[in-house]
Amino acid sequence: MPEIAEVETVRNTLKKRILNKKIKEVKVFYEPMIESNIIDFKNNLLGQSFIDIKRVGKWLIFETENYYLLSHLRMEGKYFIKPTNEIKAKHEHVIFTFDDDTTLRYCDTRKFGRMNLILKSELANTKCIKKQGLEPNDKNLTTTYLLNKFKTKKTPIKTVLLDQTIISGLGNIYANEVLFYAKINPLTPACNLTTSDCKKIIEGANYIIKEAIKMGGTTIRSYTSSLGVTGRFQQNLKVHKRENELCFNCNTPINNIKIGGRSTYYCPNCQKEKQ
DNA sequence: AGTGCGACCCGAACGC
DNA sequence: TGCGTTCGGGTCGCAC
Numbered sequence: 001m002p003e004i005a006e007v008e009t010v011r012n013t014l015k016k017r018i019l020n021k022k023i024k025e026v027k028v029f030y031e032p033m034i035e036s037n038i039i040d041f042k043n044n045l046l047g048q049s050f051i052d053i054k055r056v057g058k059w060l061i062f063e064t065e066n067y068y069l070l071s072h073l074r075m076e077g078k079y080f081i082k083p084t085n086e087i088k089a090k091h092e093h094v095i096f097t098f099d100d101d102t103t104l105r106y107c108d109t110r111k112f113g114r115m116n117l118i119l120k121s122e123l124a125n126t127k128c129i130k131k132q133g134l135e136p137n138d139k140n141l142t143t144t145y146l147l148n149k150f151k152t153k154k155t156p157i158k159t160v161l162l163d164q165t166i167i168s169g170l171g172n173i174y175a176n177e178v179l180f181y182a183k184i185n186p187l188t189p190a191c192n193l194t195t196s197d198c199k200k201i202i203e204g205a206n207y208i209i210k211e212a213i214k215m216g217g218t219t220i221r222s223y224t225s226s227l228g229v230t231g232r233f234q235q236n237l238k239v240h241k242r243e244n245e246l247c248f249n250c251n252t253p254i255n256n257i258k259i260g261g262r263s264t265y266y267c268p269n270c271q272k273e274k275q
Numbered sequence: 276a277g278t279g280c281g282a283c284c285c286g287a288a289c290g291c
Numbered sequence: 292t293g294c295g296t297t298c299g300g301g302t303c304g305c306a307c
Contacts (some may be wrong), residue, residue, distance in 0.1 A: 032283085058301080076286095076302045110284050112301075128302080155278075162301085172300065263278065263299070 004058055004135065004169030005213045010079060011055050013122075014104075017081055022100035030093040034144050035116040045069070045096070055130040057168040061123075068123055070116040071106070077113035080105045126196045132168040136205035141167065143198040150190040150198070158186035159194060159260040161201070170205060173240045174212075176265045177205040181237045185273045186257075192274065199256060211236055239265040 026042040028034055034041050046062040055061060064070035071077075082090075084101045094106040094115065106113065108123055116128055134141040136161055149166045150157075160166060161175040170178065179186050181204030193201075213235060242265060243256035252269035 072301080074284095074302080108284095109286070110300080112284060114302085131302095152277090159279095164302085260278095 002065055003171050003209075003212065005209050007055055007058050007060060007073060009213075010026055010073070011053050012191055014060075014079060015053050018098065018102075018104055019053075020051060020203070021100055021102070022047065022049050023096055024099050025097035027094075027095045027097075028093070029088070029095075032109055033093050033106075033111065033113060035114055036118065041115075041117045048259035056129050056165055057135070059132075063120075065118055067117050068120055068122060068125070070114075070118065070128065072114050072128070074108070074110065074114070076110050077106065078109040080107055131165050133164060133166045135168050136170070136202065141202055143195045143202070146198040146201065147193070147195060150193055153190040155190060156187045156257055156259050157190045159185060159263050160190040162260075163264070167205065169209070172262050173237065174205070174208055176240045177208050177238060179209060179271060180266060183270050185271045186259055186266050188274065199260060239267060241265065 023045050036088050050062045053064040060071040082103050084103050087095055091109045092105045092107045096104040153160055178245050182200035239254050242254045244253050247267040250269050254265055255268050256265050
């Protein structure tokens with residue numbers, strides 16, 4: 001599942017391979033994937049080139065002269081670069097053909113990813129961009145910032161960690177892992193967290209993302225056909241998907257509960273509820 | 276305003 | 292074995 005580190009890897013890889021090539025064809029095989037008008041989507045990209053690729057949160061932003069193409073990989077989205085004549089694979093939903101006989105193909109088994117073409121001037125007003133909070137490695141992400149965001153929230157910290165407007169880039173798996181690292185019970189109301197808790201959340205988010213980059217880095221070198229990265233990091237998970245397996249720290253069986261409809265894994269001993 | 280939940284998908288894992 | 296059912300990921304949009 002691509003999370004922020006993997007999206008960054010995709011961005012860097014694509015930047016080396018597709019910039020400044022003229023787009024001579026745009027084919028969309030699954031139209032609901034395109035949130036903006038599909039005719040405009042094709043027409044406004046034809047004849048243009050991607051001149052840069054940026055990223056905000058988990059959104060990739062392909063820049064052309066007048067437009068930004070926003071692309072979210074959700075869980076399983078991947079980009080491939082293939083020769084023009086290669087037959088379309090089953091889950092390739094959008095194919096951009098460049099004038100050098102290469103194609104950029106968006107592939108997504110779940111069809112969950114989304115694309116949106118907007119005028120550059122609209123970027124700051126686009127909902128998905130406006131919503132993004134601070135990334136884990138942002139120096140402005142401090143305990144003060146978190147305490148301030150958390151103080152009014154009675155909802156469980158697990159749910160709050162998934163709120164991209166506060167910390168940008170943590171998904172369900174990472175939220176579970178961060179709370180294990182910080183030894184915080186996922187049901188704890190966010191407003192009850194202390195400075196020390198917040199410090200550990202920031203530390204944990206950075207640690208876990210750094211580990212994921214390490215694993216992702218290893219994976220991508222051996223997986224040359226795809227520009228997406230899929231997780232060897234799974235091998236490193238401490239609680240996620242480990243229901244009834246023993247905690248690596250204390251041998252207590254890991255619990256699995258639903259919080260806000262999302263499966264939540266934690267060690268009931270290491271992550272005790274307060275008082 | 277903030278909060279909660281269903282919808283969107285389909286492959287994998289599971290139950291019978 | 293094969294068929295049917297359930298689940299899970301991130302985000303949006305709608306209902307309170």
